[in-house]
Amino acid sequence: MLHGPAAELKEDKSIVRKTRLGLWLFFIYLAIYAGFVIIATFFPSMMGAEVLGGQNLAVVYGMTLIVLALVMGLIYNFFCNKYEQQMNEEDAS
Amino acid sequence: MIYEVSTLAIVIFLFFVVTVIGLSLYFGNKTKSASSYYAAGGKIHWAVNGIAFAGDYLSAASFLGICGMIAFYGYDGFVYSIGFLAGWMVALFIVAEPMKRMGKYTFADALDSKFNSRAIKLTAAISTLVVSVFYLIPQMVGAGAIMLPLLGFPHWVGVTLVGAIVIIIVATAGMTSTTYVQFIKGGLLIIFSTVIAFYIFQNGLNLKPTKDYHDFITLNAQVAEGNITAVEDDSYTIESQHNFENVVLVKLSKDGIPTWWKLNIKDDKASLEEALAITITADGAHLYNGEVQAAGRFYQVGHFNKIIIDGKEVESTGPVGAMEFLKLVEDSEIVRFSKKIIFDKNEKITVFYQNITLGKDIMKPGLYYKLDKGATAWSKIDFISLMLALFLGTAALPHILIRYYTVPDQRSARRSTILAIAAIGFFYVLTLFIGTGAMVGGGLDVESSNMSAPLLAKTFGIVLFSIVSALAFATILGTVSGLIVASAGAVAHDLMDNYFKIEMSDHAKVKAGKITSVVVGIIAIILGIIFKDQNVSFLVGLAFAIAASANLPAIIMILFWKKTTAKGISWAIVVGMVSSLGLILLSPTMYEIYGLPAKSAPIPLQNPGIITIPLGFLVLYLVSLFTYVKRSKTDKDTVSVIAE
Structure with a gap:
């Protein structure tokens, strides 16, 4: 049975670098997310402490996790585009 | 009454359904291959x-x-x-x-x-x-x-x-x-x-959230050895009292309609706070605050007990910014509604009583998941x-x-x-x-x-x-x-x-x-x-x-x-x-x-x-x-x- 993508894909030489970058960013985000879960579970009173602009840690940490997801996504996309351009074009020339 | 059928809701719903089906039929004509x-x-x-x-x-x-x-x-x-x-x-x-x-x-x-x-x-x-x-x-x-x-x-x-x-x-x-x-x-x-x-x-933020928001009544009461004996408004009759570990609920009736209340005792003064109740009678009928749903005695709830800005209580704040909103909720006191189920004379009654909660407890984890107290x-x-x-x-x-x-x-x-x-x-x-x-x-x-x-x-x-x-x-x-x-x-x-x-x-x-x-x-x-x-x-x-x-x-x-x-x-x-x-x-x-x-x-x-x-x-x-x-x-x- 034939497998493979529904649309034909061009060869991509930048897979290894993109995967490595993705893994790094994933582990960074995982560590920050784990920090949230650990504080909420084992040091719950800390979540009520005022940290920034009158907001408590729970609100600041939660909002940061959401905003950070987008920021890290954009960083990932920026470098992936760069790798794809560099490595695939270099190879073509 | 909480829910009323809105014609406009039905019109918008139908419009959406017609659009979606029209779109599907349009694309349906173009979809011939497995890939598509x-x-x-x-x-x-x-x-x-x-x-x-x-x-x-x-x-x-x-x-x-x-x-x-x-x-x-x-x-x-x-x-x-x-x-x-x-x-x-x-x-x-x-x-x-x-x-x-x-x-x-x-x-x-x-x-x-x-x-x-x-x-x-x-x-x-x-x-x-x-x-x-x-x-x-x-x-x-x-x-x-x-x-x-x-x-x-x-x-x-x-x-x-x-x-x-x-x-x-x-x-x-x-x-x-x-x-x-x-x-x-x-x-x-x-x-x-x-x-x-x-x-x-x-x-x-407003103490009265909407113009037609229900005014919750508080009645003064008399208590002897923890049991309610009299209510200030004598049009109410005391029906029964139900003691739980953290709350005492009282059933009163007025003009033959039963109502439920939470008993508060503070500094030797007793008072009754109005609660909401849904009763399932022995024959399976549902009563909302003592009457059938169509009578419209049930209402939307959710309000502040106190709104506090810089340590002072206010009635309303006027427009606020997003982060200011969260901060004000955190500093204030909110009335949540907690639930108790009571079985009384072949009836199952779910009472929703007022539970004043500090904003700072609402804005951090712990009210639903047991992470702090009782964890x-x-x-x-x-x-x-x-x-x-x-x-x-x-x-x-x-x-x-x-x-x-x-x-x-x-x-x-x-x-x-x-x-x-x-x-x-x-x-x-x-x-x-x-x-x-x-x-x-x-x-x-x-x-x-x-x-x-x-x-x-x-x-x-x-x-x-x-x-x-x-x-x-x-x-x-x-x-x-x-x-x-x-x-x-x-x-x-x-x-x-x-x-x-x-x-x-x-x-x-x-x-x-x-x-x-x-x-x-x-x-x-x-x-x-x-x-x-x-x-x-x-x-x-x-x-x-x-x-x-x-x-x-x-x-x-x-x-x-x-x-x-x-x-x-x-x-x-x-x-x-x-x-x-x-x-x-x-x-x-x-x-x-x-x-x-x-x-x-x-x-x-x-x-x-x-x-x-x-x-x-x-x-x-x-x-x-x-x-x-x-x-x-x-x-x-x-x-x-x-x-x-």
Whole structure:
């Protein structure tokens, strides 16, 4: 049975670098997310402490996790585009 | 009366339905090949796909469930928002591009791309069906639940109507029409959630949330040795008193209508605080605050006890900024409604009494999950387990993964994921404001937490309420369509075509998909009627746990471990699926559903992920290790992306 993508894909030489970058960013985000879960579970009173602009840690940490997801996504996309351009074009020339 | 059938809501709903069906029929004429049916021909623009992701992912559990949970329990509901969004990081950084590279129509294709194993095809297809069906049930139950109060139809009509519309969407043009329905729904959901948030900030904080908000009465009372003996207003008759560990409830009656009150004793002075009550009489009739529902004695609630700005109490604040809103809620005192069930003279009475809660306790975790006061080791493990399943579940949901096959290339897959994160993240930030806004703005129906977002919209006017109600249906339509496409792909493509190797032309494959869609749609309708009384968000959480346990170990290991074998993958899927299902069936919540005491459940865990996800990885590792050694000389197909 034939497998493979529904649309034909061009060869991509930048897979290894993109995967490595993705893994790094994933582990960074995982560590920050784990920090949230650990504080909420084992040091719950800390979540009520005022940290920034009158907001408590729970609100600041939660909002940061959401905003950070987008920021890290954009960083990932920026470098992936760069790798794809560099490595695939270099190879073509 | 909380719910009145709104003509405008019905008109908007019908307009949406006609548009969606028209769109489906239009695309249906163009959908001839299997590729266009299952993967929209791989031609969807990344921006459309990104918003469609949001439309696919933001299900009834997000819009109705999370907003409602925040409205009832504060920050603990927001934890779902955080976990559901964090899951997209796994999807973006690890799963998106390889899925696009390796698959064709379904996630089973991707897992099987290097092996051509019948075991993988079978197990991945079954797991797709199990996860999708678990995800379908709460959507259909949600459809029925909101149909009754909003449009006045009974539960089964709501379920059947949603089922029928979705069958038309999916059976005509498959993934193409599904994508556009999800795109429209995702866009509208974000726009109108923003509008609701704007109203919240514009109205500011008010002790009386709306003009016609109910004035809660407090009566002075006399007490002797803890028992109530007299009430200041002698038109009331004392009927009975019910003492609980943390609250004393009193039944009075006036003009023959029973009412329920909470007894407060402070500095030797006793008073009675008005409560809400739903009574189920011996003959099965439901009474709302002592009368039939049509009498209109039940009302929306949710208000401040005190609004405090810089240490001073105020009646209202005027317009506020977003972060200022959260800060003011944190500094103030809110009246929540706690529930007690009383059996009295062959009647079952659910009393919702006022429970003054400090804003600082509402704006941090702990009101729903036992993490601080009264926490046990199991309650903490349960919380970690939930957060783990939310984080790892997203990237393992088949109906989300199939979206990667609708775009032309990896770059589009990546870009659409980032747009999805932006849209979904923005929506999840809004859930905190909408939920808290409903909690303090009279947006609660104490009977159903799922209705908080539409009821908050109702306090801002009937037009917004009608739009938001119609949107709630659209939310369900979009997600159910995606789930049915995923199920149809699993049956027609993975099972019929690939596993049983039934010879089919391209045209026949499309036909098989359409027939499957109709069958799965009918099954969804039946399940939606059977599971009528189940809790919506509980079931969605379970779908995440099953997806994370059954699918994620296979997806991750095939990408990053060279020695992964076909047997390892299929065994991991089977063990992950069976163990997570098994633990769910033995959980305290399920024991309550069986009518057994929750404490008698063998494992006091509601969320199985913390045991079953590592188990899935372990099984894959051990089975692969065993089968790889035996086959290593001939099997050159086990690969990893890194090795490429």
